[in-house]
Amino acid sequence: MQNNSKQYFRLRAFPNLEDHYEDFIKNDFVALGWPATGNLVGKSKEEVRAALDIEIYKFKNKRALGLAVGFFMRLLSMKKGDIIVVPHDNKTITFLEVTSTYDYDEAFISDHMAHQVKTKFLKKISVSDIPLVFKKSIDTMATLISLNKYAELIEDLLQEKDTKNSGFSTHTFVSDSQSKKIIMTISENVDRNDIEMFINTLHI
Template sequence: MNKNYFLLRPNPSQHNRMNEFLEESIIAVGWSDSGNLKQCNLKEKYDGMAHTNLNIFVNEMKEGDIVIIPNGDNIYFAQITSDYFYNDNIPLEDDYRNQRKVKFLDVKQRKDMPMEMRSILKTRHTSARLNKYSELIEKILKNEEIEDNSNKFETITLPLRPGKESVTITIPRDLTKQEAERLSNIIKTLYFKD
């Protein structure tokens, strides 16, 4: 059985529940007023990102999968240990009844994460699939050496209008003259007024 990797934010209904996650060894999402989400047609009831987030949590996650939970300066790594369940012992107004049990594996400082992982964590979605980063996540969990490519790029800030706006771009440090010329030609087309 293949392991999947997900990101999940600890903020059901915009309320941080990281303490509850840690104390109860759970992860959770909101939408509690809908009842048990296994008993409803998510596609009919929700659309857009709500459907995507709920479908990931209810139907895609499974026992053994890894969940990364960013919370402030800390990044928590947990392994799912149960199927989805609806916990009606939680007051409805607390809105985190849609749950899964987890085993917390590790916590890391955001500043100690490789640049690639910090970039991944910038997504604003409630949940996200991270399978394409499985090797990186496994290396982090095993405390293996990770090549940080952040020093292969240069970030340059240039004034656009004196005393006002500036433009920041990040380019590879090994940028060739031909690539720079191509970039210059692209930038020449980035205007909205004559």
């Protein structure tokens, strides 16, 4: 049985749109960008929103700002023992264990990595060793998402249990008109937020 208080996340190692994967591993932390917000320790959701909604960070729209606020609220919620999955180059995924709560390290402001949680390296595996449905979930473009619904699968991967045949029931939907055709296959554990996130990654 899983510890219900344990959280699971996927974080992209691209603060300021730069690849900081090696920095994360070398320094035993993960980080978000937007350092001009200052220290967010103890800040509420509305205070985080206000800190992000400043002249230097002109988000394209309210949705983009809302997504950024969500990223920070997840970072602020991390605690010792939580698991972070970090994909890299579409080839590997690295599992890290959180060893501290959120900290704002001014030494990393210029590197856009001031917003941190400390981590411990657990494991690195090839994406070929994970179920396709899990790979698709961690491939979304959002910076920091919850993977709580994959808790059991992640624990199996960490304990080296075979997950290649981990099955999820799927449903296929077809919209076929004279001029347009759309086919979508969706696993049963996908929710509306997953679909919206996927649609936002399409360049159409």
